[in-house]
Amino acid sequence: MGKEGNVLASGGFIIQLLPNIEEEVIAKVEEALKNISSVTELLRKGYLPEDILNHILGEMGLNILERVDLKYECDCSQERFETAIIALGKEEIKKLIAEGQSVEAVCHFCGKKYLIEESRLKELLRIAEE
Structure with a gap:
């Protein structure tokens, strides 16, 4: 160092x-x-x-x-975090929606922040229910 x-x-x-x-x-x-x-x-x-x-x-x-x-490069994306939210399952997504707030996801590799609005959480719930 x-x-x-x-x-x-x-x-x-x-x-x-x-x-x-x-x-x-x-x-x-x-x-x-x-x-x-x-x-x-x-x-x-x-x-x-x-x-x-x-x-x-x-x-x-x-x-x-x-x-x-x-090269030092992160391949995180909004889509990856949304996929992770879908993987949480319907009940967890419903809890997030019930809180009535946006969800902030932070990449632990590069520190980039992603904001997932309540409206998008509802869309992700529909996808999880399919």
Whole structure:
């Protein structure tokens, strides 16, 4: 973390075992993982992801099949939250309508807020009753 609370470096990896992999290979990778610093710390020291993977894999070698740029992006939407409200069931939707207020849904991933008006809750109830 930086002085202003911003993230300076963060990293991790996912290792997926392929079918019919030899136990010896698994043991080598597990042992290498036990003996490295945290990925975040290595990135802060200037190591590239390929450097870290080469260290872990050692003589087994590294073959990069594809590179994909990652981005921080949320795929939340009004429709997703409305689907979640329908999943609550008819009785819960009726309770929300009885309160006579709009419902505010907040995405816990990105913080975006969605307002679902009482009139829309009534439409969602009709959908739930189908």
